[in-house]
Amino acid sequence: LKENPQGFQAVKINTTNPIRRPAGRFTTTLTNQDLHRIRTGFENVRQELGPEYDIMVHCHNEYDLPSSIGIARAVENIDPKWLEDPLPVAFSDSWVALKRMCRVPLLTGEKVEMPQGFYPFLKEQAVDFIYPDIAFCGGLTGVMRIAHLASLYRIPVATHNVGGILLTMASI
Numbered sequence: 392l393k394e395n396p397q398g399f400q401a402v403k404i405n406t407t408n409p410i411r412r413p414a415g416r417f418t419t420t421l422t423n424q425d426l427h428r429i430r431t432g433f434e435n436v437r438q439e440l441g442p443e444y445d446i447m448v449h450c451h452n453e454y455d456l457p458s459s460i461g462i463a464r465a466v467e468n469i470d471p472k473w474l475e476d477p478l479p480v481a482f483s484d485s486w487v488a489l490k491r492m493c494r495v496p497l498l499t500g501e502k503v504e505m506p507q508g509f510y511p512f513l514k515e516q517a518v519d520f521i522y523p524d525i526a527f528c529g530g531l532t533g534v535m536r537i538a539h540l541a542s543l544y545r546i547p548v549a550t551h552n553v554g555g556i557l558l559t560m561a562s563i
Contacts, residue, residue: 401445401472404436406462407453415451417479421458430465437469445472448495452476452502456485463493473498473520482508486517498522501551505529506536513544524551525561 407414409432459477473496500522550562
């Protein structure tokens with residue numbers, strides 16, 4: 392068993408690491424070589440960490456639909472916890488198509504604003520998890536409204552936070 396003094400049970404990794412691109416920038420359609428590198432990189436991580444770790448695959452809203460489908464299929468065998476933000480932030484029919492075309496759980500929401508921004512994702516069942524950030528979605532009241540709305544559709548909520556101690560405590 393691997394030594395884990397901090398007790399971590401999950402890791403989030405950017406898809407841009409294996410293809411050596413900066414994260415958070417919209418990119419052109421990925422090549423087969425790019426997808427192979429992503430598959431190999433994530434398979435290596437799974438092999439090293441074993442099945443007891445959750446691996447989240449992070450995309451930063453930077454891919455088009457064909458690339459998002461390709462990434463989902465490339466990481467499918469590692470059984471990721473979720474594929475995060477593969478498509479641009481705003482809801483579109485591409486989210487529905489991606490959900491239909493892949494077997495990995497999808498998550499979005501860190502940049503989605505207010506409950507009405509989450510509604511189409513929930514109504515269309517385009518994601519498996521939502522990820523509101525208290526700083527963008529209307530504060531505590533907004534998070535509570537979003538969580539209530541998500542409960543109506545039986546979609547789990549995880550909170551996103553890259554803020555300081557106050558946002559961390561509010562998110563908790």
